[in-house]
Amino acid sequence: MSDALLQLSGVHTHxxxxxILQGVDLVVPRGELTMLLGRxxxxxxxxxxxxxxxxxxxAGHIAFDGQEIAARATPEIARxxxxxxxENMGIFSGLTVRExxxxxxxxxxxxxxxxxxxxxxxxxxxKFWNLSAGALSGGQKQMLAIARAMIExxxxxxIDEPTKGLAPAIIGNMIEAxxxxxxxxxxxxxxxxxxxxxxxxxxxxxxxxDGRIVHAGAMAALAKDRDLQQRLLGLSLDSHQ
Amino acid sequence: MAIxxxxxxxxxxxxxxPRLAGDRLPLLLVPALVLLALPLIGAFPAWITLTLAGLAxxxxxxxxxxxxxxxxxxxxxxxxxxxxxxxxxxxxxxxVLLPLAAWMQADNIWMNLAAxxxxxxxxxxxxGALGLVFxxxxxxxxxxxxxxxxxxxxxxxxxxxxxxxxLWGPQQIALPLPTGIRGAIVVxxxxxxxxxxxxxxxxxxxxxxxxLVLNRTRLGLLIRAGVENSEMVQALGYDIRRLFVLxxxxxxxxxxxxxxMWGLYREVLVAGMGMEVMVxxxxxxxxxxxxxxxxxxxGALMVALLANYTGFLMPxxxxxxxxxxxxxxxxxxxxxxxxxxxx
Ligand SMILES: Nc1ncnc2c1ncn2[C@@H]1O[C@H](COP(=O)(O)OP(=O)(O)OP(=O)(O)O)[C@@H](O)[C@H]1O
Ligand SMILES: [Mg+2]
Numbered sequence: 376m377s378d379a380l381l382q383l384s385g386v387h388t389h390x391x392x393x394x395i396l397q398g399v400d401l402v403v404p405r406g407e408l409t410m411l412l413g414r415x416x417x418x419x420x421x422x423x424x425x426x427x428x429x430x431x432x433x434a435g436h437i438a439f440d441g442q443e444i445a446a447r448a449t450p451e452i453a454r455x456x457x458x459x460x461x462e463n464m465g466i467f468s469g470l471t472v473r474e475x476x477x478x479x480x481x482x483x484x485x486x487x488x489x490x491x492x493x494x495x496x497x498x499x500x501x502k503f504w505n506l507s508a509g510a511l512s513g514g515q516k517q518m519l520a521i522a523r524a525m526i527e528x529x530x531x532x533x534i535d536e537p538t539k540g541l542a543p544a545i546i547g548n549m550i551e552a553x554x555x556x557x558x559x560x561x562x563x564x565x566x567x568x569x570x571x572x573x574x575x576x577x578x579x580x581x582x583x584x585d586g587r588i589v590h591a592g593a594m595a596a597l598a599k600d601r602d603l604q605q606r607l608l609g610l611s612l613d614s615h616q
Numbered sequence: 617m618a619i620x621x622x623x624x625x626x627x628x629x630x631x632x633x634p635r636l637a638g639d640r641l642p643l644l645l646v647p648a649l650v651l652l653a654l655p656l657i658g659a660f661p662a663w664i665t666l667t668l669a670g671l672a673x674x675x676x677x678x679x680x681x682x683x684x685x686x687x688x689x690x691x692x693x694x695x696x697x698x699x700x701x702x703x704x705x706x707x708x709x710x711x712v713l714l715p716l717a718a719w720m721q722a723d724n725i726w727m728n729l730a731a732x733x734x735x736x737x738x739x740x741x742x743x744g745a746l747g748l749v750f751x752x753x754x755x756x757x758x759x760x761x762x763x764x765x766x767x768x769x770x771x772x773x774x775x776x777x778x779x780x781x782x783l784w785g786p787q788q789i790a791l792p793l794p795t796g797i798r799g800a801i802v803v804x805x806x807x808x809x810x811x812x813x814x815x816x817x818x819x820x821x822x823x824x825x826x827x828l829v830l831n832r833t834r835l836g837l838l839i840r841a842g843v844e845n846s847e848m849v850q851a852l853g854y855d856i857r858r859l860f861v862l863x864x865x866x867x868x869x870x871x872x873x874x875x876x877m878w879g880l881y882r883e884v885l886v887a888g889m890g891m892e893v894m895v896x897x898x899x900x901x902x903x904x905x906x907x908x909x910x911x912x913x914x915g916a917l918m919v920a921l922l923a924n925y926t927g928f929l930m931p932x933x934x935x936x937x938x939x940x941x942x943x944x945x946x947x948x949x950x951x952x953x954x955x956x957x958x959x
Contacts (some may be wrong), residue, residue, distance in 0.1 A: 427851060453853035465848035467841045478841050479852050483834060523852075 379438075380405040380531055380562045381426065386435035386445070388418075388425045395421045397586035398435070403531070403579075406560040408553070410573045410594060412608060413583035419566040420462055422583070423533045426564075427459055428452045440530060454481070456530035460537065462566075464520040468509025472500055472519060475508050479523040486527070493522045496552045514545045518552075525556060532556075532563045538572050550575050570608070574598040582607045642910075642953040646917045653925045661805040666924045672812035674920030675819020676881065680874030681897040681904075681912050682826060683867020689843035689907020691860045693755055694762055697769035698871055698897070700750075700776030701743040702890030705872025706879030707784055708742040709735035710791060720794040728794035732880070739876045740869040747868025751861055773891065780887040789885040815877055822870065826909050839863060843907035896920075899938050903945050905955025914953055915945075 381403040388396035396418050403409045411419050424430045426437060428449040437445040444452050453459070458479075467475050476485060476493075485493075494501045497518040503511060508519060517537055524532055538546050546569065553576050556563070567573040573580070577594030590597075590607050597603055650667055657663045684698045712735040713720060719731040754772045758764040792798075797814050800807040830836035838859055842849045846856045871890075878893065879885050900919050904911025919938050926937040945953065 429847065429851070448855075449847075449850040450853050450855045453851055459851045461848070461851070465845055465851065467844045467848070469844050470837070470841060474837055474841075477834075478837055478849075481853055 378405045379403060380440055381564065382436075382438045383422075383426070384436045384438075386422075386425060386437060387433045388421055388430050389433045390421070390430060395430075395586055396425060396432075399425075399583075399586070399588055401581055401588055402591070403562060403564050405562050407578040408557055408563040408565060408576055409579040409581060410577035411564060411566045411581050411583060412568075412570075412573060414609060415568075417583040418586040419583055420535055421586075423459070423461075423535055423564070423566060426452075426533060427457060458524035458529040458532050460520045460524045460532070460534040462535040462539070464516050466508050466511075466516045466519055468507065470508055471505050472508050472511070473504050475519055475523055476500075476526050479526050481527065489526065489528075493526055496555055497522050514541050517541065517549075521549075521552070525561070528559070528561070530562060532561055532565075534563065534565045536566050536568060538567065538569045546572055570604070639954070642914050645953075646914060646921070649918060649921055649925075653921070656929060657925065661807070662928070664806045664808070666928055667921065668808055668812050668816070670921035670924035671917060672809075672815040672819075672881075672920075673924065674917035675815050675822075676874055676877045677893065677896055677900055677920055678819055678913050678916035679822050679877060680871050680893060681900045681916060682822065682909055683863070683870040684897060685901045685904060685907055685909065685912045686839065686843065686863045687860075687867050688901060690839065690846060690863055691759065691856070692762075693759070693860075694765045695755065695769045696766055696894070697750060697754065697772035697776065698867070699890030699892075699894040700773045701747060701868045701871035702875035702878065702893065703780060703885075703887055704746060704776060704890075705739040705743045705875025706791070706885050706889060707780055707789070707875075707887075708739040708872065709876040709879060710784075710789055710885065711735075712738050713791060720792070723795055725796035728796035731794060732876075736873055736876050739872040743872025743875070744865045744869035747865045748861070750868065751864040755864070777887045777891070784887075791879050791883055791885055793880055793883060811881065815881065818873075818877060822873070823909075823913055830909060835859075835862070895935075896923075896938065899942050901952075903942055903952055905949075905952030908952070908954035911952055911954035 379402045381401075383399050383401040386396055386399040386401075387394070399418070399422055401411075401422070411422065413419050421430060425432050426439075426444075428444070428447055428451075432445045435445065436443060439452070439455060439457070442455070444455065447455075459465075467478065470478065476490070499515050500519055500522055503515065508516065511519060517539075521534065521537060524534070537549060541549065550572060553563075553565075557576070565573075565576070574594060574597075580590070580592060580594045580597050581588050582590040584607075590603075597607075653667070654660075654663050657666065680698075680702055684695060687693055687695055687698075713731060716731045716734070719727045722728065750772060754768055755765070758768050793811055797810040800809045801813075802808075828836075830840055838849060838854055842854075842856055842859055849859075850856050875890060878889065882889065896919055900912060900915040903915035903918065904913070918941060922937050922941055923934055927934045930937075949955065
């Protein structure tokens with residue numbers, strides 16, 4: 376992999392006394408969407424948080440755009456060009472939709488064309504522009520969290536389970552929005568449980584289990600190979616399809 | 617950091633002020649308390665006098681508490697040393713007001729006010745600068761460790777009080793009010809003390825200033841976001857510690873301002889005067905909800921009004937009444953009046 380935007384090598388993370396990540400090796404190619412799959416508790420969220428410096432890696436290297444970031448503080452990593460949509464969305468519910476977007480625009484205000492583009496992807500946000508974000512529905516909050524992450528161009532988007540708790544129709548909208556985002560050649564690392572969603576969007580896939588990457592390759596190959604799916608992701612997979 | 621700038625380039629409806637996050641019920645508490653007190657007190661002039669006294673005291677407590685609630689809200693830092701900045705502010709004011717005794721005694725309200733304004737500037741600059749040192753030396757090493765924060769900030773408070781004894785001597789210092797805001801304006805049977813009106817005015821200026829900063833500047837936006845979810849603010853690329861230092865310094869300077877106002881109200885300064893009001897300050901912050909300026913404002917007015925009313929009606933239960941108020945409010949809203957914003 377010559378053109379990896381992000382590369383984790385032998386990353387270990389301890390949380391308190393627990394040894395959660397046990398040598399994660401992961402390559403995220405530039406300009407493409409990498410899906411991170413794995414059963415509950417496999418360490419997907421911990422991987423994203425470690426990349427962003429919210430947990431400190433206890434061993435290993437994290438190279439982002441040619442720089443070692445494993446020892447850096449979260450704001451510094453974010454300013455280097457990483458945006459994050461956490462599992463709980465991290466919406467500021469006391470702020471309006473507008474303020475949630477503004478706070479993410481580090482330049483002070485979003486660039487007008489970009490804002491128009493983002494609001495075009497998520498029209499509900501424009502409708503509730505001056506409403507307190509706490510009043511949004513779960514799906515709308517998820518859209519706000521994603522819109523916030525893309526309001527300024529970033530090199531890498533880390534997105535944790537964007538389809539969690541969403542109705543199938545909304546998941547369809549979400550797939551469209553990500554397709555549009557992919558056209559901008561943003562690099563995305565996306566954690567997912569929903570295999571339909573993952574296979575519709577992923578270029579690459581990595582599967583985690585017990586704090587390690589146990590499979591990495593092309594998404595299309597995994598989507599075709601039912602046996603491999605079964606082996607890596609288990610029976611629970613069928614319930615997602 | 618180019619964060620203190622108006623950012624309204626999206627062409628959408630402008631910021632509204634005050635922004636109350638849709639929940640206005642607690643705002644009714646203050647008028648309700650004031651109206652309820654009238655039949656209990658009976659006499660109209662006494663009711664007016666007590667209400668003004670309560671509002672003035674409430675404004676002073678608000679000034680002292682408003683910065684601390686943001687310090688709590690933003691970094692979960694328990695700063696028991698806050699009272700030191702109140703005392704130090706009052707003592708720093710004497711550096712200006714005692715030499716300027718002639719201005720204070722002049723029969724010219726503008727000279728009186730100029731002397732006080734100068735004292736306030738010196739007190740706020742001094743306590744703000746001390747706040748910067750205090751944050752760096754005392755608070756920063758104990759981020760995230762509540763027990764240590766309590767011990768270490770208490771230690772800081774004791775050191776500060778001893779420093780006052782060393783620098784100003786152990787005896788009380790008299791700080792008389794200037795001529796122009798001494799005494800009362802009498803309207804019919806009602807006497808309105810001038811200094812209390814002045815204190816209400818200063819309190820309103822502080823409230824409006826804080827709301828403007830919080831609701832109409834980028835810095836304020838980051839503070840509100842940080843109070844709610846500081847981790848996410850960091851993930852968006854902002855250094856929450858720098859934000860916190862700013863808030864800590866501003867909170868210390870406001871405590872200094874509160875100290876000047878409180879010192880002029882008492883007209884006598886002692887090193888422990890900051891610590892004396894801290895009990896009320898903590899009650900107010902808990903009632904209002906950690907991190908909420910509006911909650912702090914309403915809580916301060918409620919606490920001070922109640923203290924004045926019960927002090928008149930049933931002097932023996934005055935402090936107990938505030939504890940009771942806190943318990944009732946927490947039964948109604950366990951996070952305080954506007955505590956929902958904090959996770
Ligand atoms: N703050 C924490 N303290 C202790 N253990 C934690 C903490 N956060 C996560 N863990 C543990 O780390 C392991 C991996 O958790 P993580 O949240 O990364 O899993 P995940 O793959 O994101 O799971 P899910 O699909 O359920 O979100 C789990 O066993 C979890 O219990
Ligand atoms: Mg997870």
